[in-house]
Every structure is written in structure tokens, then in C-alpha cells.
Amino acid sequence: MNSMSVPASLSSMMAARRTPEQARAWRRLLWRERLSSLWAPVCIAALLMLPYTLLIEFVPAAASQAQPVMKGLGLLLVAYWLALLVGRRVSSKWRDARLAASDLLEQDARVLSKQPVREKLAPGVAELIAEQALKVEAASVRGDLGALRSEVGALEVLTEKHLGAFRKESSMDSVVGFAKLMLVAVVFRSCFVEPYRIPSGSMLPTMEIGDQVFINKFIYGVRIPFVNVVPFVIVRPPGRGDVIVFNNPLDEASDFTKRVVGVPGDTVELFDGVVHINGQPQPRESVDSAFVVHNLTDDGQWYDQQESLYRENLGGVTHSVLQTPTRMPRHEGPYVVPEGHVFVMGDNRDNSADSRHGLGITGYGRTEFVPYGHIKGKAMVVWASLGHRGLLHGLFGGTGLRLDRFFEPVR
Structure with missing residues (x-):
């Protein structure tokens, strides 16, 4: 076949x-389907999270005004x-037919x-398939389930007859496309943002068990996994007060x-719980001598932990810490x-396997530091939380959706 006569895609x-009216109707249908996908609220949340994360990182004072708005949007x-989840059950037959189409x-x-x-196809075959595809599209726009199933069946017959020899190759293209998508996702997760779940109470009350946080992996420099090397700093190195x-x-x-708490060259000491850096005590004040937080036993049972609550200023970063005098x-x-x-x-000072205690491995009294190459990123914001006495906690052993933790900045 002459290349000039090859049909279009x-x-x-x-x-x-x-027709113009058909084009408008088709666009409306596509938007309805996008907005009725379970991914739609997830994508919207991700789009909202980007400016919010930048705001709380670079304009911390604005977080108090922005957070209530974000919580409302999150709800x-x-x-x-x-x-959408309920609607999918109601319209499952239509959804299945549209998915097949x-x-x-x-x-x-x-x-x-x-x-x-296209060059190998007989004349008129591509146009014939396009006409049948438009019939499938028209049935979709009308919302006619019976017609949609019939037209999809007719298109399947045409496809198998004329394109059957090429479908195996197309399936391989799908695999390659999926592999490319996964590679992009891995690169994005490795270089920019990664979700992380808080599994223990060592950072109470700043971060609670079950908090789902986003980690900024870009700020300190791109870490090369497995070899644990950060070739160069992008924004800044880890600073005092950062939650990592x-x-x-x-x-x-x-x-x-x-x-x-300490960065390269610092000398860190604690006297009666007060942090001293290079001989200078870091400001700290008592807030509540009987503060209660909710911790979790090794077998998954919630219990109340009563501690003294302090407000500590560490290198200009004010945050809460717990300690038993x-x-x-x-x-x-x-x-x-x-x-x-x-x-x-850890902010839960007496319940934390940290640098003072061998990072939980070499034991109490053995000092262990964290190399830059092992830092995955800076914790930025709680985007969701499955914690103590959240929504529907009675069905899940005291654990439920903590709506009050939505979009909580990590300070």
C-alpha cells in the first residue's frame, strides 16, 4: 500500500x-468517568498537598490558617x-461494560x-473499525447498557478478524508501558516524596501511632538506595529540630x-532532661505534669501513658516532648x-530507642549516630491517620480513622 493512502490513527x-455535539457529549462522559473513579479524590488530595506542603515548610506561620481549610477539604x-465506593456497587454492571469497552x-x-x-491492513478496514468504535461510543453516551454490550461484541468480532495477528504484540506493548510507569513511580518515590506509617510511640506526642506521613526526599539531596550515599545536597543538610x-x-x-538533635561538630549533653548543645541549654518549659497519650503494646493493645509534657526550643524549632521526671x-x-x-x-524521651541507646540494636548506653546516607527524608505532614479511638474504632479493636489528624504539620 502506498504510504500516501495509509489511513490515520x-x-x-x-x-x-x-459532530460537534457528539464531541461535546463524549468529553462530558469522559469527565464524568474520571470524576467517578476511586482515584479522583486521591488525585485531588495529592494536588492540594503540594502547595500545602510548600506552605508549611517555607511559611510555617501560615499553617494555622491553612490547616483547618485542608481538614475540611480532607473530610x-x-x-x-x-x-463513590457505594456507587460502584450500585452500578457494577454498567461499570464492567464500560471497562470492557x-x-x-x-x-x-x-x-x-x-x-x-496500518500499511498491512486491507483498504477500508481501519475506517470500518473506527465506525464501529463510534457506535460503542454513542451507546456509552446514551447510557444504554444493552446497546453497549451489543456494540462492544460487534467491535470484538471486527478486532479479532482484522487485528488478531497484531494483538499479541499490542499486549507486549502494554507490559512495556506498565514497566515504564512503574519506573517513573519508583524514581518519583526515590527522589521526591514517599509515604511512611508511624509504627511506634517513640515520637509521641508529635507523631501518633498510625499517622501516615509524607517524607520530603528532595530537601537533603537524592539518596542512592542500597549504597546509602547522598552525592550532593540540594536544598540544605539535615538541621537541628528536623523530624527525619x-x-x-x-x-x-x-x-x-x-x-x-545534633549535627556534625555538635557536642550534645542532657542535664535533668534539658538538652545542651555546645554547652548552651536549649529553652524548655513545663506544660502539663500529668499529660496522657495513647501507646500500643507489642501485641497490639492500646494503653494510656501518663508523662510530663514540655515545650522545647531546639535550634529555633519549638516542639513538644514527653518525659518522666x-x-x-x-x-x-x-x-x-x-x-x-x-x-x-525521640520526643517520647524515656520510651525511645535512639542515638543514646544504640538505635535499639547495640543496647542502652551505647551511642550510635545516623549517617547522612541512611536518611530517607524529612517528615513534612500527616496526610491520614489510623489511630486510637478514630472513626469506626469499635470495629477494629480501638483503632479507627483519626479525622482530627488530617493535614497535621510535623513540627
Whole structure:
């Protein structure tokens, strides 16, 4: 076949045959389907999260005004998702038929997008498939389930008859496309943002058990996994007061969340629980001598933990810490932080396997620092939480959806 007579792609042939009214109706249907996907509220939340994360990182004072708005939007998105979930059960037959139609149309479009395939087809075949595809589209727009099933069946017969020899190759293209998508997802997760679940109470009350947080992986520099190297800093190195997620250098199967207390060159000491950095005490005040938080036993049972609550200012970062006055050591340290490492502690000071206690591996009294190359990123914001006495907690042993934790900045 002469290259000048090769038919256009399926999408362009269909577009050329639609009337303006048909084109508008088809666009409306596509938008309805996008907005009725379970991914729609997730994508909207992700779009909202980007500017909110930038705001709380670079304009912290604005978080108090932005957070209530984000929480309200978050509740609406949860209700949206639940409504879609119920709706999918009601309209399952229609959804299945539309899914079959969409899959077949996409497969035909992939096959016909290749000029060598179109050159091998008999004259008029591509146009015939385009006409039948428009009938499938019209039945979809009308919402006629019986007609949709009939037209999809007719398109399947045409596809198998004329494109059957090329469908195997198209399936391989799908696998390659999926592999590319996964690669993009892995690169994005490795370089920019990664979700992380808080599994323990070592960071109470700043982060609660079951909090789902986003980690900013870009701020400190792109970490190369497995070799645990950060070739260069992008925004800044880890700073005092940052809450970080890191791969435990003594047990690489474990990820920990702690607060950076000392940076390279610092000498850290604690006197009666008060942090001293390079000989300077960090401001700290008592807030509540009988503060109650909710912790979790190893077998998954919730229990109340009563501690003294303090507000600590660490390098300009004000945050809460818990400590039991009767348990705190009179003196801890000095800990001299080596180059390329940080010294970390949990905010739940008497219940944390941190740098003072061998990161939970080498034991109490053994100092262990965290190398830069093991830091996965900075905890930024709680985007969801499955914690103590949340929504529907009675059905799940005291654990439920904590709506009050939505979009909580990590300070």
C-alpha cells in the first residue's frame, strides 16, 4: 500500500467523524468517568498537598490558617470516596461494560497507532473499525447498557478478524508501558516524596501511632538506595529540630523516625532532661505534669501513658516532648557528632530507642549516630491517620480513622 493512502490513527479517524455535539457529549462522559473513579479524590488530595506542603515548610506561620481549610477539604474528599465506593456497587454492571469497552478501544488504538500495522491492513478496514468504535461510543453516551454490550461484541468480532495477528504484540506493548510507569513511580518515590506509617510511640506526642506521613526526599539531596550515599545536597543538610525518617544503619530492614538533635561538630549533653548543645541549654518549659497519650503494646493493645509534657526550643524549632521526671537520668553524654552524621532522639524521651541507646540494636548506653546516607527524608505532614479511638474504632479493636489528624504539620 502506498504510504500516501495509509489511513490515520483510530483516534483521529473517530475525531473526524464526530459532530460537534457528539464531541461535546463524549468529553462530558469522559469527565464524568474520571470524576467517578476511586482515584479522583486521591488525585485531588495529592494536588492540594503540594502547595500545602510548600506552605508549611517555607511559611510555617501560615499553617494555622491553612490547616483547618485542608481538614475540611480532607473530610469532603473522604465522603466523596465513600460515596463513590457505594456507587460502584450500585452500578457494577454498567461499570464492567464500560471497562470492557474502554479496554477494547485502547487496545485497538494502540495497534492502529503503528503505521507498519496500518500499511498491512486491507483498504477500508481501519475506517470500518473506527465506525464501529463510534457506535460503542454513542451507546456509552446514551447510557444504554444493552446497546453497549451489543456494540462492544460487534467491535470484538471486527478486532479479532482484522487485528488478531497484531494483538499479541499490542499486549507486549502494554507490559512495556506498565514497566515504564512503574519506573517513573519508583524514581518519583526515590527522589521526591514517599509515604511512611508511624509504627511506634517513640515520637509521641508529635507523631501518633498510625499517622501516615509524607517524607520530603528532595530537601537533603537524592539518596542512592542500597549504597546509602547522598552525592550532593540540594536544598540544605539535615538541621537541628528536623523530624527525619531513616534506614537504621545497624539494621537495614528497619526504618526509624526521630528528631535531629545534633549535627556534625555538635557536642550534645542532657542535664535533668534539658538538652545542651555546645554547652548552651536549649529553652524548655513545663506544660502539663500529668499529660496522657495513647501507646500500643507489642501485641497490639492500646494503653494510656501518663508523662510530663514540655515545650522545647531546639535550634529555633519549638516542639513538644514527653518525659518522666522520676526516670530521667541526671546526666547523659557528652555525645560528639562526627562529620556526615546526625544525633537523633525521640520526643517520647524515656520510651525511645535512639542515638543514646544504640538505635535499639547495640543496647542502652551505647551511642550510635545516623549517617547522612541512611536518611530517607524529612517528615513534612500527616496526610491520614489510623489511630486510637478514630472513626469506626469499635470495629477494629480501638483503632479507627483519626479525622482530627488530617493535614497535621510535623513540627
